[in-house]
Amino acid sequence: MNIEGDIIASIEKAIAALYNTSDSQQVKIEKTKTDFVGDFTYVVFPIVRISRKSPEQTAEEIGQYLKTNASFIQDFNVIKGFLNLVIDPSIWLNYLETNWENTSFTRPSKNEKVMVEYSSPNTNKPLHLGHIRNNLLGYSLSQIFQHTGYDLIKANLINDRGIHICKSMLAWKLFGNGETPQSANLKGDHLVGKYYVVFETKLREQTAESIENALKGNFEFTQANIQNRYSDTLEKLKTATEEKQIAKLSDDIKEFVRNNSNLMIACQDMLRKWEAGDAETIQLWKKMNDWVYEGFNITYTKLGVSFDKYYYESNTYKLGKDLVQEGLAKGVFYQKPDNSVWIDLTADGLDEKLVQRGDGTSVYITQDIGTAELKFQEFGMNRSIYVVGNEQDYHFKVLFLIMQKLGKSYAQGMYHLSYGMVDLPSGKMKSREGTVVDADDLLNEMYETAKEKTIELGKTDGLSEEELNNLYTQLSLSALKFFILKVDPRKRMLFNPQESIDFQGDTGPFVQYTYARIRSILRQAGNNWQTAITATALHPAEINTIKVLYDFPAVLEDACKDYSPAIICQYCLDLARAYNRLYNEVSILRETDETLKNLRLKLAHHTAETLKFGLNLLGINVVERM
RNA sequence: GACCUCGUAGCUCAGCUGGAUAGAGCAACUGCCUUCUAAGCAGUAGGUCACAGGUUCGAAUCCUGUCGGGGUCACCA
Numbered sequence: 001m002n003i004e005g006d007i008i009a010s011i012e013k014a015i016a017a018l019y020n021t022s023d024s025q026q027v028k029i030e031k032t033k034t035d036f037v038g039d040f041t042y043v044v045f046p047i048v049r050i051s052r053k054s055p056e057q058t059a060e061e062i063g064q065y066l067k068t069n070a071s072f073i074q075d076f077n078v079i080k081g082f083l084n085l086v087i088d089p090s091i092w093l094n095y096l097e098t099n100w101e102n103t104s105f106t107r108p109s110k111n112e113k114v115m116v117e118y119s120s121p122n123t124n125k126p127l128h129l130g131h132i133r134n135n136l137l138g139y140s141l142s143q144i145f146q147h148t149g150y151d152l153i154k155a156n157l158i159n160d161r162g163i164h165i166c167k168s169m170l171a172w173k174l175f176g177n178g179e180t181p182q183s184a185n186l187k188g189d190h191l192v193g194k195y196y197v198v199f200e201t202k203l204r205e206q207t208a209e210s211i212e213n214a215l216k217g218n219f220e221f222t223q224a225n226i227q228n229r230y231s232d233t234l235e236k237l238k239t240a241t242e243e244k245q246i247a248k249l250s251d252d253i254k255e256f257v258r259n260n261s262n263l264m265i266a267c268q269d270m271l272r273k274w275e276a277g278d279a280e281t282i283q284l285w286k287k288m289n290d291w292v293y294e295g296f297n298i299t300y301t302k303l304g305v306s307f308d309k310y311y312y313e314s315n316t317y318k319l320g321k322d323l324v325q326e327g328l329a330k331g332v333f334y335q336k337p338d339n340s341v342w343i344d345l346t347a348d349g350l351d352e353k354l355v356q357r358g359d360g361t362s363v364y365i366t367q368d369i370g371t372a373e374l375k376f377q378e379f380g381m382n383r384s385i386y387v388v389g390n391e392q393d394y395h396f397k398v399l400f401l402i403m404q405k406l407g408k409s410y411a412q413g414m415y416h417l418s419y420g421m422v423d424l425p426s427g428k429m430k431s432r433e434g435t436v437v438d439a440d441d442l443l444n445e446m447y448e449t450a451k452e453k454t455i456e457l458g459k460t461d462g463l464s465e466e467e468l469n470n471l472y473t474q475l476s477l478s479a480l481k482f483f484i485l486k487v488d489p490r491k492r493m494l495f496n497p498q499e500s501i502d503f504q505g506d507t508g509p510f511v512q513y514t515y516a517r518i519r520s521i522l523r524q525a526g527n528n529w530q531t532a533i534t535a536t537a538l539h540p541a542e543i544n545t546i547k548v549l550y551d552f553p554a555v556l557e558d559a560c561k562d563y564s565p566a567i568i569c570q571y572c573l574d575l576a577r578a579y580n581r582l583y584n585e586v587s588i589l590r591e592t593d594e595t596l597k598n599l600r601l602k603l604a605h606h607t608a609e610t611l612k613f614g615l616n617l618l619g620i621n622v623v624e625r626m
Numbered sequence: 627g628a629c630c631u632c633g634u635a636g637c638u639c640a641g642c643u644g645g646a647u648a649g650a651g652c653a654a655c656u657g658c659c660u661u662c663u664a665a666g667c668a669g670u671a672g673g674u675c676a677c678a679g680g681u682u683c684g685a686a687u688c689c690u691g692u693c694g695g696g697g698u699c700a701c702c703a
Binding site for chain 1 (some may be wrong): 637641645661665666668695697
């Protein structure tokens with residue numbers, strides 16, 4: 001039964017009967033706060049205009065009406081304008097009786113297709129903490145959508161082309177001496193990342209002196225246009241007073257010199273060769289990308305995330321260019337004298353935005369336009385969700401607007417789940433300052449911590465080596481995943497690697513522990529407890545736990561609507577807390593009253609299944625013992 | 627500078643579609659294992675919900691402004 005719906009209907013009836021009004025009121029009820037007596041609360045302030053009586057009197061009258069006319073309302077109390085309703089406990093018992101055997105909570109199909117794109121790495125460096133948040137959010141969101149009744153496709157768009165990829169390639173070619181992941185005994189993504197760093201280091205070494213000179217005005221560029229921009233910047237720098245401005249101008253000059261260096265010129269040359277399909281360049285590109293994918297796959301597997309479909313920017317940018325032509329033909333885009341293609345979004349409060357370079361090559365957004373179209377051509381989904389950090393808010397505003405203006409029907413289904421950055425105690429992660437927390441390192445450290453804590457507690461007698469390994473793995477992943485998913489995706493969050501992650505309190509292991517304790521009880525309970533219960537009195541802790549269980553379907557829908565795994569985390573904590581209180585206040589296996597014992601076992605069973613399902617939505621596995 | 631975002635206990639976070647006395651966890655202190663796993667439970671202490679106005683019967687929640695943190699404003703991705 002739908003308890004809230006029935007109550008609301010009864011209240012509406014009461015208002016109509018008592019105050020002789022025909023206009024239907026927007027009746028809303030909420031759960032009664034724990035400090036007050038009651039299950040549901042109706043706030044009467046909004047209808048005192050209709051009752052023309054004081055809030056207390058109005059609440060009293062409605063309460064009295066419900067008590068006599070609605071069989072499931074057992075009692076009520078009024079505090080100020082708050083009408084607290086106590087429903088017949090048999091309703092809760094009945095709910096448990098009809099639902100306790102459920103092991104799946106997947107909602108009925110909504111017949112809608114949803115794609116979630118997440119992870120979306122660059123192939124020039126290994127994954128870090130920021131990617132972990134992205135991956136965990138994306139995977140969990142996929143689970144949530146799928147179990148809320150959507151047909152779901154998990155997609156990963158790999159950024160496998162561009163100047164940054166060439167940097168690693170060039171550095172490996174020049175300084176790598178043929179090193180391979182095998183010879184270096186290094187994961188492929190880390191090896192490629194190493195050469196990305198090598199490139200930056202060499203570039204810094206080779207340009208340090210020139211930059212010094214250039215800042216003093218002693219530098220000559222071969223290309224006239226850069227020479228001109230350099231002179232301009234130099235002039236501005238001389239008169240600049242503001243610290244920020246000086247830094248910006250100095251950076252610009254630095255950039256001119258770097259771009260003028262032999263290394264960068266060789267790099268750009270390589271990019272041109274790549275775009276021209278030069279066999280040797282393509283071969284190197286494929287080899288190094290394969291190393292990276294091999295490395296990524298190891299990390300993905302460890303994290304427990306997966307994808308149904310991979311997109312590669314090297315494949316989609318061409319379709320993007322076709323769409324640019326389409327947009328030009330439609331008059332959505334326009335061309336400047338240098339042949340570059342733009343869209344004017346000033347009427348929508350945004351800027352003019354470049355969608356294709358003058359030389360005909362694509363920029364970031366060109367690729368995204370192409371990918372959006374390709375996704376829809378292949379899957380025809382109703383909704384397309386992008387799990388991408390909030391630093392790209394503007395980019396996605398522009399992208400969605402462009403797709404709309406191109407007249408793409410699917411544009412309205414595009415959604416950017418914009419999550420906040422992960423900060424360290426020292427502030428933002430910066431690769432230049434070496435403060436990036438590597439994903440593989442972090443997972444390994446978490447494993448060690450989980451192992452230590454578990455050994456400290458010494459409850460693992462009789463577990464095999466393999467079972468122990470699995471236990472440490474699941475505990476460490478649970479701690480990490482829960483820690484990250486617990487906070488609202490949209491907010492920035494702080495991660496302190498030193499203090500590591502707790503295994504006590506509001507944590508994944510706490511929820512797992514609650515599950516494991518229930519499993520322990522059920523293992524000892526035999527199987528003569530599943531008989532039907534028709535009537536019995538309920539302990540407050542039992543009612544409370546059933547109420548939380550009753551909430552789950554609505555919570556799942558909410559989490560989906562809000563794109564928020566955090567709502568599931570919060571729910572798991574609530575349920576675990578409710579059950580743990582019950583566990584502490586009453587006996588289960590030692591209960592002598594058979595009816596009560598059976599009731600509690602059903603309650604425990606249903607709690608365990610709900611926790612397991614909830615954790616799975618977060619990408620966390622349960623353990624049977626811990 | 628313009629635009630976007632965030633500001634809740636010492637710390638990390640809930641609560642934000644307006645409702646009662648603002649909640650958890652960590653850290654501190656106090657209890658509870660001869661009884662089902664103490665990675666647990668119960669309790670004490672800790673708050674001008676950044677600040678100032680406004681709307682409302684009612685504001686942490688909505689609006690405006692101020693201050694503070696972060697982000698974006700590339701022919702980078």
